[in-house]
Amino acid sequence: MNVQVNVNLKPFHTFGIDIPCDFLVEAANVDDVIDAYQNPQWKQLPKLILGKGSNVLFTEPFHGVIITNQLLGKKVTESDKLFHLHIAGGEDWPSLVEWTLSQGIYGLENLALIPGCVGSAPIQNIGAYGVEFKDVCEYVEYLDLDTLTITRLNSDQCLFAYRDSVFKQSLLGKVVIVAVGLKLNKAWKANLSYGPLQAEKDILTTPQAIFDLVCDIRRSKLPDPSVTGNAGSFFKNPVITTENFNRLKTAYPELSGYPMTEGGVKIAAGWLIDRCGLKGHQIGGAQVHPQQALVIVNAGEATSKDILDLAWFIRQTVSHKYGVDLEHEVRFFDSEHETNLNNIFTENHV
Numbered sequence: 577m578n579v580q581v582n583v584n585l586k587p588f589h590t591f592g593i594d595i596p597c598d599f600l601v602e603a604a605n606v607d608d609v610i611d612a613y614q615n616p617q618w619k620q621l622p623k624l625i626l627g628k629g630s631n632v633l634f635t636e637p638f639h640g641v642i643i644t645n646q647l648l649g650k651k652v653t654e655s656d657k658l659f660h661l662h663i664a665g666g667e668d669w670p671s672l673v674e675w676t677l678s679q680g681i682y683g684l685e686n687l688a689l690i691p692g693c694v695g696s697a698p699i700q701n702i703g704a705y706g707v708e709f710k711d712v713c714e715y716v717e718y719l720d721l722d723t724l725t726i727t728r729l730n731s732d733q734c735l736f737a738y739r740d741s742v743f744k745q746s747l748l749g750k751v752v753i754v755a756v757g758l759k760l761n762k763a764w765k766a767n768l769s770y771g772p773l774q775a776e777k778d779i780l781t782t783p784q785a786i787f788d789l790v791c792d793i794r795r796s797k798l799p800d801p802s803v804t805g806n807a808g809s810f811f812k813n814p815v816i817t818t819e820n821f822n823r824l825k826t827a828y829p830e831l832s833g834y835p836m837t838e839g840g841v842k843i844a845a846g847w848l849i850d851r852c853g854l855k856g857h858q859i860g861g862a863q864v865h866p867q868q869a870l871v872i873v874n875a876g877e878a879t880s881k882d883i884l885d886l887a888w889f890i891r892q893t894v895s896h897k898y899g900v901d902l903e904h905e906v907r908f909f910d911s912e913h914e915t916n917l918n919n920i921f922t923e924n925h926v
């Protein structure tokens with residue numbers, strides 16, 4: 577187990593902000609994770625598991641132990657109609673998608689190029705272009721941080737919902753995801769339900785063609801975090817009541833809405849932010865991406881406070897104009913705990 581003291585987290589999160597943590601542990605296997613949690617010197621210290629850091633904002637220096645998930649390994653078995661993949665939590669999601677295609681295993685192509693670890697994918701039930709993690713999930717294995725034993729949940733037990741799961745609810749902070757099981761049909765069927773894929777349906781006859789198009793669209797719309805720091809979509813698409821949607825649609829006929837199976841109507845957060853005229857809006861080094869309103873970028877030397885001030889400004893502006901409260905998809909951590917914009921601005925901020 578590799579332990580570092582007083583570490584700058586800049587290379588460990590995609591916002592690329594200079595911010596320190598007290599201890600950083602690289603966990604190459606489950607025993608390393610257990611050792612970090614059992615170390616008597618760190619007993620009282622807060623601990624945080626970090627994947628690729630592609631969906632986090634450190635709002636303050638972290639006074640505890642950060643454990644990076646470096647658990648690696650991929651195993652494929654087959655049944656009559658399915659490929660079954662057992663993938664360790666520290667594997668890189670975009671690399672996994674590419675690897676499956678190279679192995680002739682299809683079904684992940686719509687989820688190409690979503691940054692992050694395999695072990696992070698179930699937490700927010702990642703999704704793109706009509707496919708969600710839950711559609712391909714067979715099980716999730718986690719280390720219980722109380723009992724230090726491994727438990728396997730089937731897909732139903734994960735309580736997947738829109739960008740949500742049991743890992744963001746009752747199991748929050750209590751487990752480390754060590755592996756996921758995926759099931760992918762041997763008989764491939766394209767999912768072209770989303771507009772940008774539907775528009776090209778005549779040429780999207782292979783998984784590779786879908787993969788290539790999704791990669792092209794994402795590269796053209798989303799800033800590359802290795803060049804410009806960002807954490808992807810900053811806010812979730814809000815799901816509002818049908819009555820609320822009808823009210824907004826009357827006032828703004830060009831608003832699109834997508835009815836959800838669990839009720840309510842999803843609207844695009846990026847559209848709301850864009851229509852508030854906020855593309856390119858900057859506070860300090862934090863900027864609303866000029867091409868993609870849903871992304872906040874580190875335009876150069878941004879501090880966490882710059883990002884927070886901009887996020888709060890966006891939230892307030894959208895709330896005043898549309899009466900819709902945006903929730904952030906990016907997870908915030910202060911010196912010890914997970915936190916959120918409301919806590920920061922309504923309780924602590926001066």
Ligand code: NAP
Nearest residue numbers: 690702703704705706769770771797808809813834844846
């Ligand atoms: P977009 O095409 O500009 O569309 C804006 C929003 O409208 C999307 O977020 C999408 O919701 C929704 N939408 C569009 N067509 C839809 C349909 N046919 N049915 C239901 N909802 C529809 O979106 P974008 O920002 O460029 O993102 C493209 C895709 O990549 C989206 O699916 C987005 O979720 C995904 N993405 C995912 C992540 C992540 O998992 N963290 C990060 C970045 C982008 P949905 O977001 O629910 O699909």
